[in-house]
Amino acid sequence: MSVLPLRLTDLPLRQPAYVDLIDWAALTPSEGQRLREFGLCEGASVEALHHGGFLGKGPIACKVGRMTIAMRRAHAAAITVRTGPETPGSELGA
Amino acid sequence: MSGLPLVALVGNPNAGKSALFNALTGARQKLGNYPGVTVERKAGRLSLSDGRPVELVDLPGTYSLDPTSPDEQVTRDVILGKQDGEKRPDALVVVVDASNLDNHLRFALELIALGLPTVVALNMVDLATRDGLELDANILSRELGVPVISTVAVRKRGLDHLRQELDGLMNGAPAPYTKGPAADFDTVRSEARRIARAAIVRETPSRRLTAAVDRVLLHPVIGFIILLALLFVMFQAVFSWASAPADMLEGWVTALGEAVTNTLPPGIVHDFLLQGVVGGVGAVIVFLPQILILFFFILMLEATGYMARAAFIMDALMARVGLSGRAFIPLLSSFACAVPGIMATRTISDPKDRLTTILIAPLMTCSARLPVYGLIISAFIPARDVGPGIGLQGLVMFLLYVFGVVGALIAAWVLRLTVTKGQSSGFLMEMPKYQWPRPQDLLIGLWQRAVIFLKRAGTIILFTNIVLWVLMSFPKAPDGVRQSEYSIAGRIAGGIHLLVEPIGFNRDISLALLPSMAAREVAVSAIATVYAIDAEDDVEALDKGLGERLQGRWSLATALAFLAWFVFAPQCISTIAVTRRETAGWKWTGFMIGYLFVLAYVAAGVTYWAAVAMGLG
Ligand SMILES: Nc1nc2c(ncn2[C@@H]2O[C@H](COP(=O)(O)OP(=O)(O)OP(=O)(O)O)[C@@H](O)[C@H]2O)c(=O)[nH]1
Numbered sequence: 175m176s177v178l179p180l181r182l183t184d185l186p187l188r189q190p191a192y193v194d195l196i197d198w199a200a201l202t203p204s205e206g207q208r209l210r211e212f213g214l215c216e217g218a219s220v221e222a223l224h225h226g227g228f229l230g231k232g233p234i235a236c237k238v239g240r241m242t243i244a245m246r247r248a249h250a251a252a253i254t255v256r257t258g259p260e261t262p263g264s265e266l267g268a
Numbered sequence: 269m270s271g272l273p274l275v276a277l278v279g280n281p282n283a284g285k286s287a288l289f290n291a292l293t294g295a296r297q298k299l300g301n302y303p304g305v306t307v308e309r310k311a312g313r314l315s316l317s318d319g320r321p322v323e324l325v326d327l328p329g330t331y332s333l334d335p336t337s338p339d340e341q342v343t344r345d346v347i348l349g350k351q352d353g354e355k356r357p358d359a360l361v362v363v364v365d366a367s368n369l370d371n372h373l374r375f376a377l378e379l380i381a382l383g384l385p386t387v388v389a390l391n392m393v394d395l396a397t398r399d400g401l402e403l404d405a406n407i408l409s410r411e412l413g414v415p416v417i418s419t420v421a422v423r424k425r426g427l428d429h430l431r432q433e434l435d436g437l438m439n440g441a442p443a444p445y446t447k448g449p450a451a452d453f454d455t456v457r458s459e460a461r462r463i464a465r466a467a468i469v470r471e472t473p474s475r476r477l478t479a480a481v482d483r484v485l486l487h488p489v490i491g492f493i494i495l496l497a498l499l500f501v502m503f504q505a506v507f508s509w510a511s512a513p514a515d516m517l518e519g520w521v522t523a524l525g526e527a528v529t530n531t532l533p534p535g536i537v538h539d540f541l542l543q544g545v546v547g548g549v550g551a552v553i554v555f556l557p558q559i560l561i562l563f564f565f566i567l568m569l570e571a572t573g574y575m576a577r578a579a580f581i582m583d584a585l586m587a588r589v590g591l592s593g594r595a596f597i598p599l600l601s602s603f604a605c606a607v608p609g610i611m612a613t614r615t616i617s618d619p620k621d622r623l624t625t626i627l628i629a630p631l632m633t634c635s636a637r638l639p640v641y642g643l644i645i646s647a648f649i650p651a652r653d654v655g656p657g658i659g660l661q662g663l664v665m666f667l668l669y670v671f672g673v674v675g676a677l678i679a680a681w682v683l684r685l686t687v688t689k690g691q692s693s694g695f696l697m698e699m700p701k702y703q704w705p706r707p708q709d710l711l712i713g714l715w716q717r718a719v720i721f722l723k724r725a726g727t728i729i730l731f732t733n734i735v736l737w738v739l740m741s742f743p744k745a746p747d748g749v750r751q752s753e754y755s756i757a758g759r760i761a762g763g764i765h766l767l768v769e770p771i772g773f774n775r776d777i778s779l780a781l782l783p784s785m786a787a788r789e790v791a792v793s794a795i796a797t798v799y800a801i802d803a804e805d806d807v808e809a810l811d812k813g814l815g816e817r818l819q820g821r822w823s824l825a826t827a828l829a830f831l832a833w834f835v836f837a838p839q840c841i842s843t844i845a846v847t848r849r850e851t852a853g854w855k856w857t858g859f860m861i862g863y864l865f866v867l868a869y870v871a872a873g874v875t876y877w878a879a880v881a882m883g884l885g
């Protein structure tokens with residue numbers, strides 16, 4: 175059921191996916207901390223909901239668990255996801 | 269500091285801590301449906317069932333005890349007992365959002381592990397139900413090892429139960445059992461998820477209202493147009509909805525003035541009441557309806573959850589000037605008043621970002637400037653429609669606000685390239701679920717604003733105006749000389765006039781500039797007082813409205829220059845004081861006053877010269 179990994183920025187809207195990998199090194203420590211506090215971690219389910227951006231590329235709103243969060247594209251580009259409902263065999267995911 | 273037992277409300281942002289605080293203590297803390305509403309510690313008192321008082325503190329929301337911004341730092345310091353002069357709380361009320369349990373439980377577990385007596389308020393169960401979730405508080409309580417009470421803070425549900433549990437805690441119920449040293453982040457998170465899943469008894473798929481609405485409101489183009497349209501309607505409404513109640517208030521003020529004239533013998537007391545009090549303060553009070561309409565819109569934006577959407581929509585634009593969408597929330601709040609706006613910048617983690625936002629917040633047109641805009645616009649801009657449902661006066665008002673916003677963005681851009689240079693920070697924000705505000709909450713909010721405004725009118729505005737009246741009334745001018753010029757105030761204004769004459773300001777304006785720093789509305793009451801004093805014996809002049817009198821004495825160019833000045837105007841004392849506190853010193857405060865002064869002068873000058881060149885002088 176899982177397919178090739180892709181960046182969260184490229185994930186089609188409203189398509190269930192789960193986090194495959196997060197490139198923590200591409201984020202500042204406090205951004206990384208905040209994303210973690212939002213519940214983003216390997217295996218968490220995500221769904222891109224809206225792409226913003228008037229006058230330039232805007233942020234992305236996505237669902238993580240039951241929460242909707244907004245992040246810049248630069249953050250989303252550091253997150254690799256796979257489509258599918260949730261990690262096979264993991265107790266994570268919403 | 270009191271010797272009472274101390275209980276702290278703590279939890280994730282937007283969990284409903286302040287709503288619970290208000291319900292338990294009867295306080296009226298500000299609520300809003302977006303993260304980062306509360307930015308400082310607020311204390312209140314609560315009585316236990318045996319009548320013993322307890323001190324309850326409401327804290328800023330935070331995601332963990334590792335703060336990333338100044339408001340979160342406050343929470344950490346209070347919880348860990350590191351706040352100066354404050355003892356550590358004796359117990360915690362951990363507030364979690366039932367509709368977002370797995371995320372909120374992680375922080376709850378972190379707090380429970382501190383080992384303080386704790387009770388968990390499982391708040392917003394109504395929203396969880398709306399989302400099709402049914403939770404079992406008993407399972408949650410068993411898993412967490414602390415009492416868990418279901419609450420709906422805004423409907424005051426579950427409060428008695430919560431109070432009972434607090435009784436228990438205060439009467440020495442055992443502190444929670446903690447499993448040794450704090451576990452690492454990932455372990456706690458897995459644990460939180462496991463517990464959340466165990467507590468969910470039923471989960472039915474629900475309509476995703478919020479996501480559906482967001483498809484429109486967050487749409488790249490439509491969303492932006494809606495945001496602009498919203499602000500446009502807001503300022504149109506300020507003019508069109510307010511005219512009837514404002515006329516009524518004006519009628520009352522006039523009647524009060526006549527009553528003074530009819531009952532008191534001519535003399536100094538009569539003049540004082542008529543010119544200094546009724547005329548001056550009355551000229552400000554007639555703007556109450558406009559201010560309430562503005563606040564109605566701001567309260568709606570805050571309560572529905574739209575604030576976070578506005579931040580989302582504006583992020584791309586804000587990024588271009590070196591800020592983030594986050595900063596747009598304090599800026600929107602500054603439409604009400606720059607003081608809470610500047611306080612709200614505490615939610616911004618990057619210090620340079622935050623400083624820049626503080627420096628530009630005063631450029632957002634605050635509600636105290638409304639009377640000034642309102643007076644000049646209604647005197648000089650004809651009340652006609654320029655399109656279907658679009659009044660010219662409302663349009664000019666909107667443009668003045670836009671002028672302020674654009675000025676703020678340009679200022680931010682320049683500041684970020686020069687004095688507050690630094691890495692541009694990111695934008696990471698939680699988007700709350702939409703809620704429809706309850707009418708009674710809106711009414712209470714408006715009532716509070718009305719009381720604040722009238723108090724302001726009755727204290728600082730009245731006081732400043734009385735001082736001004738005295739300075740304007742003495743010494744008495746000989747015949748043929750204007751009292752407002754001959755008096756002490758007139759002579760001081762004469763000095764100021766030399767400075768501002770080049771940008772088209774007349775003596776009336778010069779006189780109003782200095783006292784308007786106490787409160788901006790004083791610009792209006794001061795001008796009203798000048799005219800009342802000068803018109804002393806001229807009954808006909810007294811019968812005219814303030815606007816009409818202005819038309820006779822000011823050119824359009826002067827009026828426009830005055831408006832331009834007030835877009836940037838030097839800041840009021842409260843703004844200066846809060847800036848000094850939030851930037852911890854005079855350096856940036858002085859810088860802010862200086863650059864805004866220069867901007868105001870240049871803007872007024874350019875406006876005046878351009879208007880004169882177009883033949884409006
Ligand atoms: N439906 C519902 N709404 C609630 C409840 N409690 C609070 N709210 C609303 O949720 C929003 C957030 O409430 P606040 O009390 O401001 O939240 P807070 O935890 O103090 O938030 P911060 O100060 O930002 O940390 C407000 O719009 C409240 O009216 C509840 O039990 N049910």
Ligand SMILES: [Mg+2]
Nearest residue numbers: 285286305306
């Ligand atoms: Mg709060």
